[in-house]
Amino acid sequence: MRTVRALWGSSHPGPTLVVTALALALGVATGLEAWRLALLTLSVFAGQLSVGISNDALDAARDRAVGRTDKPIARGEVPVRVAWDAALGLLALALLLSAPLGWRMLAAHALTLGSAWSYNAGLKSTPWSIAPFLVSFGIFPSLATLSAPDPAFAAWWAWIAGASLGAAVHLTNVLPDLDDDARTGVRGLPHRLGPRVSAIVAAFAVVGGAVAVLLGAAGGDLAAASPVSWIFFGAVVAVAAVTAWRAIARPPTRALFRLVMLAALLLAAQLVASGSAFVA
Numbered sequence: 291m292r293t294v295r296a297l298w299g300s301s302h303p304g305p306t307l308v309v310t311a312l313a314l315a316l317g318v319a320t321g322l323e324a325w326r327l328a329l330l331t332l333s334v335f336a337g338q339l340s341v342g343i344s345n346d347a348l349d350a351a352r353d354r355a356v357g358r359t360d361k362p363i364a365r366g367e368v369p370v371r372v373a374w375d376a377a378l379g380l381l382a383l384a385l386l387l388s389a390p391l392g393w394r395m396l397a398a399h400a401l402t403l404g405s406a407w408s409y410n411a412g413l414k415s416t417p418w419s420i421a422p423f424l425v426s427f428g429i430f431p432s433l434a435t436l437s438a439p440d441p442a443f444a445a446w447w448a449w450i451a452g453a454s455l456g457a458a459v460h461l462t463n464v465l466p467d468l469d470d471d472a473r474t475g476v477r478g479l480p481h482r483l484g485p486r487v488s489a490i491v492a493a494f495a496v497v498g499g500a501v502a503v504l505l506g507a508a509g510g511d512l513a514a515a516s517p518v519s520w521i522f523f524g525a526v527v528a529v530a531a532v533t534a535w536r537a538i539a540r541p542p543t544r545a546l547f548r549l550v551m552l553a554a555l556l557l558a559a560q561l562v563a564s565g566s567a568f569v570a
Contacts, residue, residue: 292367293367293368293372295362296362296363296367296368297343297362297368297372297373297376299361299362299367300342300343300346300347300361300362300363300368300373301338301339301342301343301346302338302341302342302345302346303342305338305342305459305463306335306338306339306342308555309334309338309430310331310334310335310338312430312558312562313330313331313334313335313430313433313434314327314330314331315558315562316430316431316433316434316561316562317330317331317434317437318562319434319562319564319565320434320435320437320438320569321438322434322437322438323439326391326437326438326439327437329387329388329390329391329437330391330395330433330434330437332387333383333384333385333387333388333391333399334384334399334433336380336381336383336384336387337380337381337384337399337402337403337406339376339377339380340376340377340378340380340381340384340403340407341403341406341407341410343373343376343377343380344373344374344377344381344407344410345410346361346362346363346364346373347363347370347373347374347377348410348411349361349364350363350364350370350373352474352476355474356474381403381407384399384403385399385400385403388400391436391437392436392437392441394436394441395433395436395437395441398429398432398433398436399433401425401429402425402426402429402430402433403426405421405422405425405426405429406422406426408422409422409423413478414476414478415475415476415477415478416477416478417478417479417482418479419460419478419479419480420456420457420460420461420478420479423453423456423457423459423460424453424456424457425456426456427452427453427455427456427457427459428449428450428452428453428456429449429452430452430456431444431448431449431451431452431561432444432448432449435569438569442569444569445506445569446506447502447503447505447506447507448503448506448561448564450498450499450502450506451499451500451502451503451506451557451560451561452499452561453499454495454496454498454499454500454502454557455496455499455554455557455558457491457492457495458492458493458495458496458499458550458551458553458554458557459551459554460478460479460480461479461480461483461488461489461491461492461495461550462480462488462489462492462546462547462550462551463547464478464480464481465480465485465488465489465542465544465546465547484542485537485542485546486537486538486542487537489533489534489536489537489542489546489547489549489550490533490534490537490538492533492550493530493531493533493534493537493550493553494530494534496526496530496550496553496554496557497526497527497530499526499557500522500523500526500527500556500557500560501523503519503523503557503560503561503564504519504520504523504560506564507519507564507565516563518563519560519563519564522556522557522559522560522563523560525556526553526556526557526560529549529552529553529556530550530553532549533546533549533550533553536549
């Protein structure tokens with residue numbers, strides 16, 4: 291149990307649970323049968339666990355160098371080899387659970403996870419660090435629609451919303467760790483842009499995704515948009531505006547990260563609230 295707890299702590303539990311909950315919500319919005327919904331949720335959960343654990347296994351030496359006491363692998367609570375075995379086993383399990391949902395879902399999930407693992411494996415230290423987030427989150431709404439009996443990709447605007455969400459997550463997720471990353475040679479796109487510009491770009495990305503959902507769900511006719519869509523859209527814009535103002539007027543703090551994450555969660559809720567409209 292001690293090893294299991296350490297592996298769970300290494301899996302980035304917060305993002306793992308949020309992404310899994312989003313998959314469940316999108317599956318419900320798509321109208322999936324109970325067994326399909328269960329497989330979708332479990333496969334995404336296993337996949338996210340594999341991504342988080344592999345990230346900490348790869349970063350163990352860096353985390354030790356900067357004294358990251360919040361990282362179980364870096365603290366030696368679980369051997370790196372055991373972490374790798376768990377990450378690879380969970381990756382295989384995620385694909386195994388995806389297979390009964392059809393080859394299209396399996397292929398899409400494999401691409402999503404491959405993109406996420408490529409970030410862990412080295413893209414995080416390049417100017418292209420945002421690319422895996424655009425790819426993985428852009429595909430993400432389609433995992434639900436491809437799990438249906440009549441599989442189909444999500445609508446174009448759902449892809450935009452997903453990619454926008456991914457961009458915001460990446461540009462702000464690393465903000466609290468910029469100094470530690472700099473000491474260990476990690477220089478992805480947010481490190482090159484700096485915290486202030488990263489937060490502003492993330493805020494604009496979320497607003498762009500919210501516009502895409504509002505227009506797309508209404509078939510391009512804003513007059514046909516539902517009151518719920520307008521409420522979520524207004525909330526996203528309001529939080530994004532506060533984020534941009536704080537980024538310009540005040541020194542960067544962890545509050546920027548929290549604000550953009552709030553806007554990103556509102557965008558995800560807006561997408562889910564669009565219901566089956568996001569099916570192409």
